[in-house]
Amino acid sequence: MQERQWITDRRSELDTLAEQLTKQLQEVxxxxxxxxxxxRVLNRLAEQALADAATVAPASAKVAGRAVLLIPHRGDAADEGALPGDYRKILAIVREADGPVQVRAVGERLGLDASVRGKLEPLRAKMTKLADRGWLHKRGDGRFTARP
Structure with a gap:
């Protein structure tokens, strides 16, 4: 008799536990x-924030597995704030100059070792990119001026 009572009591305990677990599972x-x-909401907000940032900040792309900053065309950007910091510095130096400037002069103002030609080539590439995008004008003699 005791075994049957124990079985009945244990079954009742397990039924109660099963009800509790079912309720807990539903809550989970x-x-x-x-x-x-x-x-999903956070992902949508993040996508929107990235889209909004893309209109303000320069876009980047992958080239040969490396992140490359894309410089916007002057007409596409509201102002030079869309340019990365080093490009804004170059633009400011060229604008402050009395006339056309050589890459060497800009490099010296930026603190580059202008006596080593290799140090100026990345700067020349940046200035040419600014000229290609309409931010600067590259003259036939290789010097640069700011666009009005």
């Missing part, structure tokens, strides 16, 4: 559903 599933919705 409801919270997981809420988290999935929150994650």
């Amino acid at each position: 599933q409801a919270e997981r559903d809420e988290l999935a919705i929150a994650e």
